[in-house]
Amino acid sequence: MVPPASIKTTLDMRSPSRHSLYDSHTIQIGSMSTLMPGKIALCQADSLEPGQMTRFEPAGMDPLLLINDGGTFRLIEDDCTHAIASLAEGRLEGQTIFCPLHGGSFDIVTGKAKSLPCKHPLRTFTVAVDDGVVYLA
Template identity: 75%
Template sequence: MAERTALCQASSLEVGAMARFEVAGEDPLLLINDGGEFRLIDDDCTHAIASLSEGRLEGGVIFCPLHGGSFDIRTGKARSLPCKQTLRTHKVSVKDGVVYYEG
């Protein structure tokens, strides 16, 4: 059975903002408020050890701060080199104003 973990109040993450979370048993995760929809992806770049939470978000694309490669935040798919491997995406839900990781 999937475990539900509270991440934050939905109102604490403005549209276009992102926040890094550490959940027991998981690699670091990155929560993004994508126009009111919450996206949860792995925080570690698949190309090199870098935290995407320190990167740049432009629309639905996040850019790695180390080499500038990018990923689609909705699918996790690598969008530009040097990134080639897809990021894992994770299920989230919002209930009573709280964003949950459904892991």
């Protein structure tokens, strides 16, 4: 189990105007949220249903977006590569995520930009699921 104290909903005070639409969906991860050495616990696997996604802010890292892709977890950077927008506020269709600001899209498996105005890929990250917990590996 992930200790409740290690994951909490917070307001991101670094740039309030940018995050005002999705503050309630942001989960900030503290540096002590490691249950497995070398890995950062993100959430309970059963807390994210297929087709759902949630934004995380691991300490010292850019925001990440965890997506339950039909039972397989995908982890990509949350910030659109075109301008300033959180993909957590976007629309997920299959394995394509659409940016809420200008409608560009990305492949959630490879991070590749799929439609304009997005041209640059998103970073993707390795996820591990162990004992019902999703980790940034």
